[in-house]
Amino acid sequence: MTKFSQEIEVSGHLIDSSILTKIFDKIMDLHGEFQVEEINIGKKKKDPSYARLLVTGKNQKHLDEILETIHREGAVSKIQKGILLKKSPKDMVMPDDFYSTTNNHTQVFHNEKWIQVENMMMDKCIVIKDNRAFCVPIRDVKKGDEIIVGEGGIKITPPERPREGVNVFEFMGSSSSSERPTQHIAKKVAEDIYKTKKSEGKIIIVGGPAIVHTGAADAVADLIKLGFIDGVLAGNALAVHDIEYATLGTSLGMNVHDATLAYRGHRNHMETINAVFRAGSIANMVKTKKLTRGIMYQCVKNKIPFVLAGSIRDDGPLPDVITDVAEAQREYKKMLKDANMVIMISTMLHSIATGNMLPANVKVIVVDINQPTVTKLMDRGTWQALGIVTDVGAFLPMVVQQIKKQKR
């Protein structure tokens, strides 16, 4: 086994700049092994630390992969090899396997000496000339330039984190991004839901009315019908819009199937509220066959509990809505007890409310088109949340399609 192992060293503020954390991370991400052979943590806060690890891969290629990856985080092989150089084949072309730079302070081991790379920038190559090393953009590469290839002989020093004292640079938290492959994420979320359910997990949906506006109500109703959802937490608006859509085909007067405005559609919102009041409750509407489809219908029919919390902006609100928020909180908490996964869709109000009630180990997925909504939830302490910035009307149907594939 020894032949696929190598010793590496790393020094600096290993712990407080998270350097060791990142190196351990990378090794594990690549399914490698490591042993801590020696570690000296600076006894006082200004002392640098030192660690020596034995890194092991499944084979030489695997080990090389791991080593090259952790080199970028500051690890240095105990037996230092020099850099390899190759000539540029023509102007503005780099040799195969050229070393692509980071923007960190970088040294290269050349002629038995460490030399510092000048003019450091990211995504460039390194040219060696007269025992000096230069960071060079592709358009400035000249035929014959000596360019570093591979990852050997390179030492990167990650920047120390700024420390102590009030610093305006400390305001960084965690976030989410809209620049991810959406179809893949939909598949992953589908898998997560599927697996959680298969292992008898409890899944709760927290949803806002944009589910209906964006045409995703059928997807959510399907999820409930298929047995993946154990409870729905929402407000008055989701229920009203869902029932308007289920009974009249519109959402706030707009025909959801073709986005035209319905004749007298402005009435439909209030018409719906009136219909529920006339029936006495949503369950009664289902019993009397006035409500035969949609999210609320599937809840009633499949005996999936729901809690509708009142808010100051409610129209109506429906008789099913708990208008006292202290009481509504109690019901929310009951529903969330022992939940394994909570999916929050397009509602900042109910998402933050729910986030406050959850222990940190519950999986939370937040889906919203508005990035600040997702950020705010995380800022308020629900930092375990996975934020997905996407269009609910396009994303949820994808998730349901994927779940149906899993089922087969």
Next chain:
Amino acid sequence: MTKFSQEIEVSGHLIDSSILTKIFDKIMDLHGEFQVEEINIGKKKKDPSYARLLVTGKNQKHLDEILETIHREGAVSKIQKGILLKKSPKDMVMPDDFYSTTNNHTQVFHNEKWIQVENMMMDKCIVIKDNRAFCVPIRDVKKGDEIIVGEGGIKITPPERPREGVNVFEFMGSSSSSERPTQHIAKKVAEDIYKTKKSEGKIIIVGGPAIVHTGAADAVADLIKLGFIDGVLAGNALAVHDIEYATLGTSLGMNVHDATLAYRGHRNHMETINAVFRAGSIANMVKTKKLTRGIMYQCVKNKIPFVLAGSIRDDGPLPDVITDVAEAQREYKKMLKDANMVIMISTMLHSIATGNMLPANVKVIVVDINQPTVTKLMDRGTWQALGIVTDVGAFLPMVVQQIKKQKR
């Protein structure tokens, strides 16, 4: 063909307020026909215009559809029919086909007279009692109330567009924008507040907790102290954060004066809630000198009423919070009665709630750093709002500085 035609009249600033445009639009959208039988455009800009159209539908139902639609834009049938009334079948239930209100000035033709609907709001019904007409929310409908059904006998007057003279309300384009000269807008808003107050206008603030996080609490407290504000509508969070800041100097544990985290600051939020519970109420905290500054303090001291509406995400909530949202809505409405100007700051929930309660002629200013928040409010019908996309923490102190200059 004549039997499916009807003459309608419309008068007012038909052209410069786009009333005729909208009526023509609606007829064409519904595939109806029209002939302009008479049109008198005011010769000078202050003269009202008059038009008489013959509107034709494919059949009676089609014609009725068209007529009802254009009634909402201000058209009035030449031969005026009275309103139809139907009794409410039970408490909180409106009869079928009830007329659902807009937020425009509305008159109804009853007993051969036009009477003006009182307390106008959108998405409500109209109750007739003792020859008076009232706009009534569903929860306040009593069994036996006489409620208008259908669209006959109703005359709507769309608001005139404001004209001439530099007015902060003229910045409205297709939407709100962050690309405007901020200092100038702050000055204009300051002037607007100053003038509204000078002419004895009623100004209400609707605010969220970001006022405190962004360091604008002192500015708002100043506005109240200086006598510009007649009421504060908010939720639990604004009050809790304001009192945390006033008593402990922090907002969610962060020292507002230097953005550092306070020692044991995580407790301060709950510590504050406990302090109010111990005192029994915010007013008692002021009375016992536990609370000596800030927004809530200035309200209590200057006898400016406030309403705190509960929400599902509240911590506590404070004893002053109205946890029943239906009750809170009633108190919000009382506060908003006869308001001339409403300033909504960093709170989508309370802003939309308030927007729904306001007639279209009340000046509304919405300040938020998040453009979609501003857009959503307008999309929901509060189209008269002036949206200002800015950083509340920088903008409000500017406004207050400008108002103080005006005062001198």
Next chain:
Amino acid sequence: MTKFSQEIEVSGHLIDSSILTKIFDKIMDLHGEFQVEEINIGKKKKDPSYARLLVTGKNQKHLDEILETIHREGAVSKIQKGILLKKSPKDMVMPDDFYSTTNNHTQVFHNEKWIQVENMMMDKCIVIKDNRAFCVPIRDVKKGDEIIVGEGGIKITPPERPREGVNVFEFMGSSSSSERPTQHIAKKVAEDIYKTKKSEGKIIIVGGPAIVHTGAADAVADLIKLGFIDGVLAGNALAVHDIEYATLGTSLGMNVHDATLAYRGHRNHMETINAVFRAGSIANMVKTKKLTRGIMYQCVKNKIPFVLAGSIRDDGPLPDVITDVAEAQREYKKMLKDANMVIMISTMLHSIATGNMLPANVKVIVVDINQPTVTKLMDRGTWQALGIVTDVGAFLPMVVQQIKKQKR
């Protein structure tokens, strides 16, 4: 008083396209006076209307101000003066007081005839040559060109608003919104593309790299392969990311199919750029079978022209990129000539650039997850754009799926 008055005429769909509204507005904004001397509203909806107004200013300068302003809204002086011309003093310099264009259909009165301005774009000047009128950008002005100065002799025809029939371009309200039924909108956009192509229309795509990050590259490549696209306008990043994805399966080092980070993936971006430099061009990569799929491949294979405009943030940039932006603008304009539909996807830079080059009657669809991007484009004058706030990675695959259904 008469000497500071002038009669103007205006005709067309004065009321339903709000032309008269805008003219009245402008006069009042400038504190002018007007009298309606004659008005004929088309008796039926297809009949054009005509109005003659007497416009009065405080003095000649004031009157001129008013007249020039309302000329831009379609008003024409009764006694028509010809245009005034002045020679350009040197290359790339326009004479003082040159007329600056709108993007509306424009005619000029020259040698007692109305001639139509060719190649209409906004913010340019008009050059007269051989009794023809050309809209010319400043960089193309040659010394001695005859350029229109002042506002006399110019007639603008504001676009008629599109009317009747369900059209995806009717969704426009005060702005764009994320609260629309996404699946339906995808279907409508698909229909629009399909119909435009069926009637031999020219469709141009303007795209940014998020197409690749979000996993929508296959959808765009499909659209090209299926023959719906007549040209691609982009920058360096789209091409680099597309080729990285096509050759290495990653986008900035992230495997697009499962969102994991590729081993040594950080190199892939620069590796891709180097590969294109080595081949000499994208077309050469296709010829030598190094590039066998993706957006750029489909362009080359199907002989669909593309223009890649350089920008200051480019890595590389690729040899195919036009690094001189003035030259790139010329190529963009050539591509856009006679386009019937332009689809802008996730790129503010290229979308605004393209928007500036388009006449107001070209259909424009803007797709972006970030609402301010969409708003900014409209604010900059491309008000005819349909803004769709959605997740490109979910939306484009839906559109392509719908188009394939249409095809069958």
Next chain:
Amino acid sequence: MTKFSQEIEVSGHLIDSSILTKIFDKIMDLHGEFQVEEINIGKKKKDPSYARLLVTGKNQKHLDEILETIHREGAVSKIQKGILLKKSPKDMVMPDDFYSTTNNHTQVFHNEKWIQVENMMMDKCIVIKDNRAFCVPIRDVKKGDEIIVGEGGIKITPPERPREGVNVFEFMGSSSSSERPTQHIAKKVAEDIYKTKKSEGKIIIVGGPAIVHTGAADAVADLIKLGFIDGVLAGNALAVHDIEYATLGTSLGMNVHDATLAYRGHRNHMETINAVFRAGSIANMVKTKKLTRGIMYQCVKNKIPFVLAGSIRDDGPLPDVITDVAEAQREYKKMLKDANMVIMISTMLHSIATGNMLPANVKVIVVDINQPTVTKLMDRGTWQALGIVTDVGAFLPMVVQQIKKQKR
């Protein structure tokens, strides 16, 4: 000294879940001292680690502060004290100094045993009953409930980070927030600029045209005039808008001082471009006294170099603009050499371009009202950036005001 020290222990995945990092951080943030007395890092990745530290404060109060803070991160005092309990004085009131919960797994040391707190949620108190511990919200507290006070006897277990294998929960990066005290941040940025300059640092501004639209051009011009800026990197638009504002008082035709539209203001943008072409260059406009104020003027007058990079969306572009982007990149890089601080204002294009050219140790401040702009820059590798989500038009004048105060 020993009496103000205490030994603490911590165990678990200390390094890969960053627990040790956070404990070191907190001690240093509070200006405490520590010595690592013993550390055992798990030799293999599944082995837990253990550390024993000696923590030292300046006095007992200081030490207690530190201990209580690190308890929340999982540290446990070697000599374990039991919890302290106090009775609730009345319903819905907690005793002073009650322990306020986190949402992490929590145990309490009571009657010589560790018991686990049930129903864990954040921001609640803990009630002990029948040797069980419950997390209880304030409204459910009953008079006489035994509630934990102080921080002793409590052990928190921070959650392990999820590890290994593709997990959709890994997408979290760094970000910025709009919920910070703006005035304080303005002061900090001012201090940072002031200190950097005082120590002869090089400060570069990267700016977009929104500086002018939002009325912040005077602030930036002031900064240059006062000698704080060593170079300006921008595009065509900033220069054109600045000169339009400096010469005509408008920005895209809008009067910046009062936000009204200027008469014939639509021409001003092109008029400005023409004026620069006529003069031949910006420097010539200054020389011939056509340009006497603003950002570009101050650059020329104070010999502060600027580089204007062309882009595909430029009008003109001005003769000073480098239209070849490869050349512009070279000039940008020259300007950025040895910069100590780069302030990026309202321009995604130039900010990302500049970010790519900077080594990781340069201070970067990004100011934009649009959060995704800030996030994108960080996502692209400029992770050292401080993102400030604010309104440039309000923020920059504040910064300049603060700098002027520093100067005195």
